[in-house]
Amino acid sequence: MSVPTSADLKDVGGIVGFTDIDAPEPELLKACVHCGMCLSSCPTYRITGQEMSSPRGRLWLMSAVSQGRLSIDDPLFQEQMYQCLNCRACEAVCPSGVQYGPLVEAARYQIEQRLDRPAKQRIARKVMLDWTFSDMRKMGAVAKMTSLYQTTGLQKVARKSGVLKLLGLSDMEKMAPATRGKSLKPGTEAWTAAEPVRAASLFNGCIMGTAFGDTNRAACRVMARNGANVDIPECQGCCGALQVHSGMFDTARDMARANIDAFEAEPDRPIVVTAAGCGSTLKEYGHLLKDDPDYADRAHDFAGRVKDFSEYVAAENRSTPGPVRRKITYQDACHLAHAQRITAQPRTLLKSIPDLEFVEMRESSLCCGSAGIYNILRPEMARKLGERKVNHIIETGATEVITANPGCAIQIATLLREAGSDIKVTHIADFMDEAYANGEPGAGI
């Protein structure tokens, strides 16, 4: 690897090098020995076949910026830092243990500090990421409006009229989640086990709590059936994943501190999460707040309590599900399979269901293209990946696909619908809830 000299630097032009705060750490960058073992696991490399769209290529570009061989405002650098889905499949296969996620997030933070975005983008990011997600009341209002829009017939009118296309919103509109049940407000509902052996808390999340309230309720029922009294502590909010992924560390840190405060009253309870993307961010609060003297240790403790829904239930295993006579397949959410390395537990849970026919799909752990808000920002790449995923799902002959992340569920459902398929997309919490209900005495199955 070249060490830059002043002669190199003056040639590059533009903005040279990273600033000191929240830069991709040189020690972490150095861990990459460019062996290329990550290439085949990277969705964008698989689609494009080009080196700059690979984890190895992107790390090399980060090194080039830090060495002053490439300017941070080079269009290639910005394109590649944001073309990455941050699915972290590369991390799971890296022989040298490179921590790619934190590196690409830091690179994005650096870009955000130095980049003048056009006004339209700036406002959109502010509204989406700063305003909506940071306050659950606003989030709730957006969810309510979405639900009204979908149920009152306004959606039909809007889709027919062509007004969505005119506003450039048609892809975004299609991706708006079909809401499941009423919003679930923290502090308003609780579940008790028949024979409680422990207490656990649910992390409600933003999308999950508002658009998929019933899925979170199902998760709580499953936890209660497995011996836990479940509460949803008040004052918790969004986890900040989208902000971390978009390089908006300051907003994300505020959100993390609020959540740490919210869950501190009962420090022995595990914090159970129903969204893979949130789980992985919550488990990394320790890294996010490592330089905050008041919160570093507390963030570390908080992160240690976080469990994904399937991770938690598979470990508790205090109840037997009843039969479900269907053929299903399972889609690995990136932030569960790669970032949290949880692939066995959801399969163990599903395979414990009597009569269920479980088939694996090809490339189950290759990203579906959802990746937070990636499918809204980069519909073209997202669509290619989504269609690849949907083809693999249809190929299995299953009538239902199970996943553990709302983003994947929305993306896959949308593209299945477009492909004319009636395969159902179900969150693993809803599916397990059904199976456990079938196991109740007198369930009649």
Added chain:
Amino acid sequence: MAQYAYERSRTIHRFDSDMISSPLISSLERAVGAANVFGDSSDLLVYEYDGSVDAAVETSKPAAVVLPQTVEQVAEVVRIARTNNLPIVPRGAGTGLSGGSVAQSGGIVVALTRMAQILDVDYDNRIALVEPGVINLELSDWVKPGGYFFAPDPSSQRACTIGGNVAENSGGPHCLKYGVTTNHILGLEVVDPDGKVRWIGGKGEEQAGYDLTGVFVGSEGMLGIVTKALVRLTPKPETISVQLAAFPTVEGASLAVSRVIGAGILPAALEMMDNLTIQAVEPAFHAGYPMDAGAVLLVETDGVTEDVEDTAREIERICFETGATLVRQAITEAERDLLWKGRKMAIAAMGRLAPSYYLHDTVVPRTKLPQTLSQVDEISKDFDLPIANVFHAGDGNLHPLMLFDRMNKTDIEKVVGASKELIEYCVSIGGALSGEHGIGTEKRDYMTLVYTGEDLAAMAGIKQAFDPNGVMNPEKLFPKGYMCGEVRAHYNAALAQKYGIYPL
């Protein structure tokens, strides 16, 4: 050294962009479409390296990168390169370890990652026709439902391409029984340095005349560009057994290796790991290797169930005879995977001990393994450089792993010095430079250790016959300064000497 390479590549690029780049780029764009050509300085940054170690291979930027999608496009690109008198460097996934796909003297990199279709699978004849960009492991996965696999299994198999395997004649743990890539290639469609498309070899098992396919496999991209490969598929064995044998010393394990092979047993794989490797691997992956063992062997046997059982008993007996303290057998897939996991992740674990590692690839006669390993130990002490050993013991293919920090100049000097001693020693006892990684730029200056001027001239004669202008992947394989004009001169001189026309 690396600094020099970078400066030089910049100069070339500046020259290209000012003088010939624009017409060059636009003619390439006409040939393959603008989306398949890279010519910007920043784009080219990510094509200046491959998988090889920084201390051993200089990085170097090409003038342009093309990603063709058809054989016609490849041929057109080669013709454009000829017209512009630019070298051509074929590239697959870029996971090579000898610098084979780095554009040492600039020119056009032809990356074949967008030609990645499995075109035909013919189970009746046990063959498949594939494009060069197909990933090794995905070919095996593809034919798995039919009960077959593609036998060459380099450790990079989840990323590396069939085209790259052909170029480097890649091996892997299972090559002991199944042979290296050349044993699994029946024919090739190639674009020659003139830009003509040719077929060599074919479906028939025995071809009359010279074995050109054999010449082409392992030619490190220096004779032409592979655009299709007709590969052999191997039936999956009925039963697989993996045995773990732990020995107090490396010598004991080496003796067992020689005895097993000497007894006429041909294991599917026979791998050794020394204590330093075990220390790194076991705490990380819990494969069940005893931490206090001097060395462990992994012996895989496969075939018909009864045979496998008999062979396993015999291997067990030999291991205990040669001092093994423990022999354990795994039959189920899960048990086998766990034993293999430690071996396959061994290099990974090393990556966690030191920021960089340099993986050597020398081969020594099996009977000389014990003395070679004690020599490695001595070199490690002399240079104060940790060296772990994890290797294909069955065919004597060593993989000493030197652990160092590539940002540290002293470390790099140690690695360079220790490498030289190690290679010289292996060659002196009748070994080879490379078992499966190729020579590239990494080891080209060691070629004179093994080959005489006349040997090299004979190789140069082959190069000359395929590529008289020396445009295909220059500066590889032959020692530095031994290329283009020199290759021809040496070739002529050797001929002249042979026929007594004039003394050299």
